Amino acid sequence: MKLIQIYQCFCDPTRLRILHLLTQTPLCVCHFQDALGEAQVKISKHLAYLRARGLVATKRKGNWIIYSLPARRSAELDANLECLQDCVSSAPIFRRDLQRLEKLQASCCEPAGVLALEHS
Amino acid sequence: MKLIQIYQCFCDPTRLRILHLLTQTPLCVCHFQDALGEAQVKISKHLAYLRARGLVATKRKGNWIIYSLPARRSAELDANLECLQDCVSSAPIFRRDLQRLEKLQASCCEPAGVLALEHS
DNA sequence: TGACGACATACGTTGACAGGTATATAGAGT
DNA sequence: ACTCTATATACCTGTCAACGTATGTCGTCA
Numbered sequence: 253m254k255l256i257q258i259y260q261c262f263c264d265p266t267r268l269r270i271l272h273l274l275t276q277t278p279l280c281v282c283h284f285q286d287a288l289g290e291a292q293v294k295i296s297k298h299l300a301y302l303r304a305r306g307l308v309a310t311k312r313k314g315n316w317i318i319y320s321l322p323a324r325r326s327a328e329l330d331a332n333l334e335c336l337q338d339c340v341s342s343a344p345i346f347r348r349d350l351q352r353l354e355k356l357q358a359s360c361c362e363p364a365g366v367l368a369l370e371h372s
Numbered sequence: 373m374k375l376i377q378i379y380q381c382f383c384d385p386t387r388l389r390i391l392h393l394l395t396q397t398p399l400c401v402c403h404f405q406d407a408l409g410e411a412q413v414k415i416s417k418h419l420a421y422l423r424a425r426g427l428v429a430t431k432r433k434g435n436w437i438i439y440s441l442p443a444r445r446s447a448e449l450d451a452n453l454e455c456l457q458d459c460v461s462s463a464p465i466f467r468r469d470l471q472r473l474e475k476l477q478a479s480c481c482e483p484a485g486v487l488a489l490e491h492s
Numbered sequence: 493t494g495a496c497g498a499c500a501t502a503c504g505t506t507g508a509c510a511g512g513t514a515t516a517t518a519g520a521g522t
Numbered sequence: 523a524c525t526c527t528a529t530a531t532a533c534c535t536g537t538c539a540a541c542g543t544a545t546g547t548c549g550t551c552a
Contacts, residue, residue: 262379293541315499331459339451414511418510
Protein backbone atom coordinates (compact mmCIF):
# COMPACT_ATOMS: atom_id res chain seq x y z
CA MET A 253 0.00 0.00 0.00
CA LYS A 254 1.64 3.16 -1.24
CA LEU A 255 -0.18 5.39 1.21
CA ILE A 256 1.46 3.69 4.15
CA GLN A 257 4.90 4.60 2.86
CA ILE A 258 3.87 8.20 2.64
CA TYR A 259 2.78 8.20 6.25
CA GLN A 260 5.89 6.33 7.32
CA CYS A 261 7.93 9.07 5.74
CA PHE A 262 5.82 11.73 7.39
CA CYS A 263 6.10 10.37 10.89
CA ASP A 264 9.52 11.75 11.74
CA PRO A 265 10.05 15.43 12.57
CA THR A 266 13.25 15.76 10.59
CA ARG A 267 11.71 14.26 7.49
CA LEU A 268 8.70 16.50 7.86
CA ARG A 269 10.95 19.53 7.97
CA ILE A 270 12.85 18.30 4.94
CA LEU A 271 9.68 17.75 2.95
CA HIS A 272 8.37 21.09 3.99
CA LEU A 273 11.42 22.84 2.58
CA LEU A 274 11.17 20.80 -0.59
CA THR A 275 7.66 22.02 -1.21
CA GLN A 276 9.32 25.42 -1.61
CA THR A 277 12.32 24.56 -3.73
CA PRO A 278 14.83 21.82 -4.56
CA LEU A 279 17.85 21.82 -2.30
CA CYS A 280 21.25 20.25 -1.85
CA VAL A 281 22.24 18.43 1.30
CA CYS A 282 24.30 21.24 2.75
CA HIS A 283 21.34 23.57 2.51
CA PHE A 284 19.33 21.17 4.60
CA GLN A 285 22.15 20.96 7.11
CA ASP A 286 22.26 24.69 7.51
CA ALA A 287 18.54 25.37 7.42
CA LEU A 288 17.66 22.63 9.89
CA GLY A 289 20.81 22.85 11.94
CA GLU A 290 21.29 19.09 11.92
CA ALA A 291 24.34 16.91 11.31
CA GLN A 292 25.20 15.77 7.81
CA VAL A 293 24.75 12.07 8.60
CA LYS A 294 21.33 12.63 10.00
CA ILE A 295 20.14 14.63 7.02
CA SER A 296 21.72 12.25 4.58
CA LYS A 297 20.11 9.20 6.09
CA HIS A 298 16.68 10.72 6.21
CA LEU A 299 17.05 11.76 2.59
CA ALA A 300 18.03 8.19 1.70
CA TYR A 301 14.95 6.98 3.54
CA LEU A 302 12.73 9.33 1.58
CA ARG A 303 14.44 8.45 -1.67
CA ALA A 304 14.06 4.71 -1.14
CA ARG A 305 10.33 5.25 -0.86
CA GLY A 306 10.05 7.54 -3.85
CA LEU A 307 9.17 10.70 -1.96
CA VAL A 308 12.14 12.60 -3.32
CA ALA A 309 14.24 12.52 -6.47
CA THR A 310 17.91 13.35 -6.93
CA LYS A 311 20.07 14.94 -9.59
CA ARG A 312 23.81 15.42 -9.52
CA LYS A 313 25.14 18.89 -10.14
CA GLY A 314 28.91 18.98 -9.95
CA ASN A 315 29.89 18.32 -6.41
CA TRP A 316 26.38 18.64 -5.10
CA ILE A 317 23.36 16.46 -5.19
CA ILE A 318 20.12 18.27 -5.58
CA TYR A 319 17.06 16.81 -3.91
CA SER A 320 13.59 17.65 -5.07
CA LEU A 321 10.09 16.33 -5.01
CA PRO A 322 9.67 13.89 -7.88
CA ALA A 323 8.38 15.47 -11.07
CA ARG A 324 5.52 13.02 -11.36
CA ARG A 325 3.79 12.47 -8.05
CA SER A 326 0.94 10.21 -7.08
CA ALA A 327 -2.34 11.83 -6.23
CA GLU A 328 -1.91 10.60 -2.67
CA LEU A 329 1.44 12.28 -2.26
CA ASP A 330 0.20 15.54 -3.69
CA ALA A 331 -2.82 15.50 -1.43
CA ASN A 332 -0.76 14.83 1.65
CA LEU A 333 1.88 17.38 0.83
CA GLU A 334 -0.81 19.96 0.45
CA CYS A 335 -2.34 18.89 3.72
CA LEU A 336 1.05 19.11 5.35
CA GLN A 337 1.48 22.63 4.07
CA ASP A 338 -1.79 23.68 5.64
CA CYS A 339 -1.01 22.07 8.97
CA VAL A 340 2.49 23.39 9.20
CA SER A 341 2.46 26.91 7.93
CA SER A 342 1.93 28.36 11.37
CA ALA A 343 4.24 26.07 13.34
CA PRO A 344 7.29 27.97 14.62
CA ILE A 345 9.89 25.33 13.80
CA PHE A 346 8.87 25.20 10.20
CA ARG A 347 8.75 28.93 9.87
CA ARG A 348 12.21 29.17 11.33
CA ASP A 349 13.53 26.59 8.88
CA LEU A 350 12.21 28.65 6.02
CA GLN A 351 13.69 31.85 7.38
CA ARG A 352 17.09 30.29 7.80
CA LEU A 353 16.87 28.89 4.30
CA GLU A 354 16.19 32.31 2.86
CA LYS A 355 19.23 33.75 4.56
CA LEU A 356 21.39 31.06 2.98
CA GLN A 357 20.20 31.53 -0.55
CA ALA A 358 23.39 32.23 -2.44
CA SER A 359 25.90 31.10 0.13
CA CYS A 360 26.79 27.43 -0.11
CA CYS A 361 26.40 25.70 -3.44
CA GLU A 362 25.62 29.04 -5.05
CA PRO A 363 22.45 29.28 -7.05
CA ALA A 364 22.70 25.58 -7.82
CA GLY A 365 20.22 24.43 -5.23
CA VAL A 366 17.75 27.19 -4.93
CA LEU A 367 17.55 28.13 -8.56
CA ALA A 368 17.53 24.59 -9.87
CA LEU A 369 13.88 25.09 -10.68
CA GLU A 370 14.68 27.37 -13.60
CA HIS A 371 17.53 25.24 -14.88
CA SER A 372 15.71 21.97 -15.11
CA MET B 373 4.60 18.11 17.92
CA LYS B 374 1.03 16.91 17.67
CA LEU B 375 1.20 16.38 13.94
CA ILE B 376 3.82 13.69 14.31
CA GLN B 377 1.52 11.64 16.49
CA ILE B 378 -1.15 11.80 13.83
CA TYR B 379 1.24 10.48 11.22
CA GLN B 380 2.51 7.82 13.59
CA CYS B 381 -1.04 6.64 13.99
CA PHE B 382 -1.58 6.74 10.26
CA CYS B 383 1.44 4.68 9.32
CA ASP B 384 0.00 1.24 10.02
CA PRO B 385 -2.50 -0.41 7.65
CA THR B 386 -4.72 -1.75 10.39
CA ARG B 387 -4.97 1.61 12.10
CA LEU B 388 -5.70 3.27 8.80
CA ARG B 389 -8.56 0.85 8.22
CA ILE B 390 -9.86 1.45 11.72
CA LEU B 391 -9.80 5.20 11.29
CA HIS B 392 -11.43 4.93 7.93
CA LEU B 393 -14.38 3.07 9.43
CA LEU B 394 -14.57 5.58 12.25
CA THR B 395 -15.01 8.41 9.81
CA GLN B 396 -18.28 6.69 8.93
CA THR B 397 -19.63 5.82 12.36
CA PRO B 398 -18.63 4.94 15.93
CA LEU B 399 -18.06 1.24 16.45
CA CYS B 400 -17.45 -1.35 19.13
CA VAL B 401 -14.46 -3.65 19.08
CA CYS B 402 -16.31 -6.68 17.76
CA HIS B 403 -17.49 -4.71 14.78
CA PHE B 404 -13.91 -3.93 13.91
CA GLN B 405 -13.01 -7.57 14.32
CA ASP B 406 -15.69 -8.65 11.91
CA ALA B 407 -15.32 -5.87 9.38
CA LEU B 408 -11.54 -6.11 9.19
CA GLY B 409 -11.33 -9.83 9.76
CA GLU B 410 -8.57 -9.44 12.32
CA ALA B 411 -8.02 -10.98 15.72
CA GLN B 412 -9.37 -9.32 18.82
CA VAL B 413 -5.94 -8.73 20.35
CA LYS B 414 -4.70 -7.02 17.28
CA ILE B 415 -7.67 -4.70 17.02
CA SER B 416 -7.64 -4.00 20.71
CA LYS B 417 -4.00 -3.05 20.77
CA HIS B 418 -4.25 -0.75 17.82
CA LEU B 419 -7.26 0.92 19.39
CA ALA B 420 -5.26 1.39 22.58
CA TYR B 421 -2.49 2.94 20.54
CA LEU B 422 -4.87 5.36 18.89
CA ARG B 423 -6.52 6.17 22.17
CA ALA B 424 -3.23 6.89 23.94
CA ARG B 425 -2.55 9.51 21.29
CA GLY B 426 -5.99 11.06 21.38
CA LEU B 427 -7.10 10.00 17.93
CA VAL B 428 -10.10 8.13 19.25
CA ALA B 429 -12.42 8.41 22.26
CA THR B 430 -14.24 5.67 24.12
CA LYS B 431 -17.55 5.29 25.84
CA ARG B 432 -18.83 2.27 27.71
CA LYS B 433 -22.21 0.87 26.74
CA GLY B 434 -23.12 -2.17 28.75
CA ASN B 435 -20.81 -4.92 27.77
CA TRP B 436 -19.39 -3.05 24.83
CA ILE B 437 -16.98 -0.22 24.46
CA ILE B 438 -17.81 2.15 21.69
CA TYR B 439 -14.93 3.82 19.90
CA SER B 440 -15.39 7.03 18.00
CA LEU B 441 -13.46 9.96 16.71
CA PRO B 442 -13.13 12.51 19.51
CA ALA B 443 -15.87 15.10 19.56
CA ARG B 444 -13.43 17.96 19.52
CA ARG B 445 -10.65 17.41 17.00
CA SER B 446 -7.63 19.50 16.19
CA ALA B 447 -7.56 21.20 12.83
CA GLU B 448 -4.63 18.97 11.89
CA LEU B 449 -6.55 15.81 12.61
CA ASP B 450 -9.57 16.95 10.70
CA ALA B 451 -7.47 17.93 7.73
CA ASN B 452 -5.67 14.62 7.66
CA LEU B 453 -8.79 12.55 8.11
CA GLU B 454 -10.32 14.34 5.19
CA CYS B 455 -7.21 13.78 3.15
CA LEU B 456 -7.27 10.13 4.11
CA GLN B 457 -10.84 9.85 2.94
CA ASP B 458 -9.91 11.21 -0.46
CA CYS B 459 -6.92 8.94 -0.84
CA VAL B 460 -8.67 5.84 0.27
CA SER B 461 -12.14 5.92 -1.17
CA SER B 462 -11.11 3.97 -4.25
CA ALA B 463 -8.77 1.47 -2.57
CA PRO B 464 -10.26 -2.03 -2.64
CA ILE B 465 -9.35 -3.03 0.91
CA PHE B 466 -11.09 -0.03 2.35
CA ARG B 467 -14.15 -0.48 0.21
CA ARG B 468 -14.36 -4.06 1.27
CA ASP B 469 -14.12 -3.11 4.94
CA LEU B 470 -17.06 -0.79 4.49
CA GLN B 471 -19.12 -3.37 2.69
CA ARG B 472 -18.53 -5.93 5.37
CA LEU B 473 -19.42 -3.39 7.99
CA GLU B 474 -22.72 -2.69 6.33
CA LYS B 475 -23.63 -6.33 6.31
CA LEU B 476 -23.00 -6.52 10.03
CA GLN B 477 -25.12 -3.57 11.01
CA ALA B 478 -27.60 -5.07 13.43
CA SER B 479 -25.86 -8.34 14.19
CA CYS B 480 -23.37 -8.09 17.02
CA CYS B 481 -23.91 -5.45 19.68
CA GLU B 482 -27.25 -4.57 18.14
CA PRO B 483 -27.86 -0.97 17.34
CA ALA B 484 -25.44 0.00 20.10
CA GLY B 485 -22.44 0.60 17.93
CA VAL B 486 -23.77 1.82 14.68
CA LEU B 487 -26.53 3.97 16.06
CA ALA B 488 -24.50 5.49 18.84
CA LEU B 489 -24.47 8.69 16.86
CA GLU B 490 -28.08 9.38 17.60
CA HIS B 491 -27.88 8.39 21.25
CA SER B 492 -24.99 10.63 22.21
C1' DT C 493 47.46 11.71 -9.78
C1' DG C 494 46.64 13.48 -5.49
C1' DA C 495 44.08 16.24 -2.29
C1' DC C 496 39.81 18.18 -1.01
C1' DG C 497 34.86 18.76 -0.57
C1' DA C 498 30.12 16.87 -0.72
C1' DC C 499 27.71 13.15 0.23
C1' DA C 500 26.75 8.17 1.28
C1' DT C 501 27.18 3.93 3.74
C1' DA C 502 28.71 0.24 7.31
C1' DC C 503 28.51 -0.94 11.90
C1' DG C 504 26.95 -1.00 16.60
C1' DT C 505 23.59 0.33 20.11
C1' DT C 506 19.20 1.46 21.73
C1' DG C 507 14.38 1.88 21.76
C1' DA C 508 9.80 1.39 19.69
C1' DC C 509 6.42 -1.29 17.78
C1' DA C 510 3.87 -5.42 15.59
C1' DG C 511 2.20 -9.80 16.35
C1' DG C 512 0.96 -13.92 19.01
C1' DT C 513 -0.21 -16.61 23.34
C1' DA C 514 -1.92 -16.51 27.62
C1' DT C 515 -4.32 -14.27 31.21
C1' DA C 516 -6.74 -10.55 33.59
C1' DT C 517 -10.71 -7.27 34.21
C1' DA C 518 -15.27 -5.73 34.32
C1' DG C 519 -20.15 -5.56 33.49
C1' DA C 520 -24.56 -8.46 32.63
C1' DG C 521 -27.42 -12.00 33.61
C1' DT C 522 -28.56 -16.09 36.24
C1' DA D 523 -21.57 -15.98 44.01
C1' DC D 524 -20.86 -17.81 39.46
C1' DT D 525 -20.66 -17.60 34.59
C1' DC D 526 -20.44 -15.66 30.26
C1' DT D 527 -19.06 -12.16 27.12
C1' DA D 528 -16.49 -8.21 25.65
C1' DT D 529 -12.37 -6.11 26.01
C1' DA D 530 -7.74 -5.12 27.90
C1' DT D 531 -3.12 -6.19 29.36
C1' DA D 532 1.37 -8.89 30.36
C1' DC D 533 4.91 -11.18 28.42
C1' DC D 534 7.82 -12.73 24.69
C1' DT D 535 9.96 -12.42 20.13
C1' DG D 536 11.39 -10.53 15.90
C1' DT D 537 11.87 -6.46 13.05
C1' DC D 538 12.80 -1.91 12.03
C1' DA D 539 14.18 2.63 12.64
C1' DA D 540 17.06 6.50 14.88
C1' DC D 541 21.30 8.12 16.05
C1' DG D 542 26.35 8.47 16.39
C1' DT D 543 31.14 7.25 14.92
C1' DA D 544 33.98 6.01 11.55
C1' DT D 545 34.95 5.31 6.84
C1' DG D 546 33.99 4.95 1.90
C1' DT D 547 32.81 6.98 -2.77
C1' DC D 548 32.89 10.16 -6.34
C1' DG D 549 33.39 14.41 -8.60
C1' DT D 550 36.46 18.70 -8.97
C1' DC D 551 40.41 21.17 -9.24
C1' DA D 552 45.22 21.92 -8.95
